[in-house]
Amino acid sequence: MAQQAWIAVDDYKQGTGWAPSGGDGERARWYCEQLERGEILFFPEPPFDLPDADREFLLQQEWSALRLHKNVSYRPTEDILRGVSGDAVTIDRLHGILKNYAKQVIRFVGEFLRPYADRWILDLASFRPFEEQGRDLALHKRNDLLHVDSFPSRPTRGGRILRVFTNLNPTKPRVWNTTGDFSALANKYASDAGLGRIADDSPASRILHGLGEKLGLRARGRTPYDTFMLGFHDYLKENTAFQEGCEKKRLEFPPLATWLVFTDGVAHAAMSGQYALEQTLLIPPQALVTPDAAPYRILEKIAGRPLVS
Numbered sequence: 001m002a003q004q005a006w007i008a009v010d011d012y013k014q015g016t017g018w019a020p021s022g023g024d025g026e027r028a029r030w031y032c033e034q035l036e037r038g039e040i041l042f043f044p045e046p047p048f049d050l051p052d053a054d055r056e057f058l059l060q061q062e063w064s065a066l067r068l069h070k071n072v073s074y075r076p077t078e079d080i081l082r083g084v085s086g087d088a089v090t091i092d093r094l095h096g097i098l099k100n101y102a103k104q105v106i107r108f109v110g111e112f113l114r115p116y117a118d119r120w121i122l123d124l125a126s127f128r129p130f131e132e133q134g135r136d137l138a139l140h141k142r143n144d145l146l147h148v149d150s151f152p153s154r155p156t157r158g159g160r161i162l163r164v165f166t167n168l169n170p171t172k173p174r175v176w177n178t179t180g181d182f183s184a185l186a187n188k189y190a191s192d193a194g195l196g197r198i199a200d201d202s203p204a205s206r207i208l209h210g211l212g213e214k215l216g217l218r219a220r221g222r223t224p225y226d227t228f229m230l231g232f233h234d235y236l237k238e239n240t241a242f243q244e245g246c247e248k249k250r251l252e253f254p255p256l257a258t259w260l261v262f263t264d265g266v267a268h269a270a271m272s273g274q275y276a277l278e279q280t281l282l283i284p285p286q287a288l289v290t291p292d293a294a295p296y297r298i299l300e301k302i303a304g305r306p307l308v309s
């Protein structure tokens with residue numbers, strides 16, 4: 001079943017925060033639940049302060065003249081900017097903009113999704129200055145193929161990947177495709193993607209896993225769940241029949257829209273759009289309000305054994 005496009009949030013706004021009805025925390029919990037069940041929460045404008053001068057600066061740069069990686073990234077926990085090199089004044093300004101965006105989003109999420117406040121692991125913020133349509137990227141790096149997110153270097157151990165996006169483009173929407181919910185996807189494809197093999201907890205397979213960590217072939221602390229999700233990301237991108245045949249929903253996020261989504265559960269593809277800011281937070285299993293909807297629980301049910309302990 002395809003999800004509805006999104007839930008437009010009308011009781012939380014920049015400047016005033018919660019309307020009186022949200023003050024008791026019940027609305028915050030309800031929004032957490034919707035997100036965890038695979039809905040996208042939509043704001044027509046950023047629900048936090050995003051200075052016009054910052055937006056204009058990001059739009060005015062000659063991004064092709066600055067040396068860039070896939071995205072510009074900012075790590076709030078260490079105050080480090082990566083993925084771009086150029087003159088020091090420009091880099092400094094860019095650093096300041098991403099630092100402020102991260103700070104604003106973190107404060108907003110702590111208020112708006114109160115059940116998660118301070119229980120998250122802060123992940124990266126990013127700026128995406130390139131047009132997504134027609135980008136020349138290797139298959140597993142392509143953004144325009146449907147996938148669920150999983151980070152090779154940052155296992156979540158069952159935690160969920162919450163992302164906050166803002167479309168900075170003054171005229172063009174950012175266009176996504178999404179498809180049915182995670183449960184439907186997993187029930188259809190998890191076995192073919194190797195869940196049975198990965199969930200195998202025989203002594204021999206544990207020894208192999210331990211050896212892999214020692215040799216640096218596996219990220220330390222990666223659980224069978226993390227291993228499966230990494231493979232599932234690639235499996236979905238490689239699966240032409242799925243990419244072409246699955247039921248899709250096209251979402252157009254207009255200029256200045258801000259949206260929140262658990263991208264480990266909602267399969268998504270960025271089809272077109274240029275200039276977006278994004279902040280990621282990892283929500284640990286203990287902070288979830290609907291743990292049964294978490295991908296690790298859905299996969300454990302299918303596999304018939306624990307995947308994160």
Ligand SMILES: [Fe+2]
Pocket residue numbers: 147148149263268
């Ligand atoms: Fe993604």
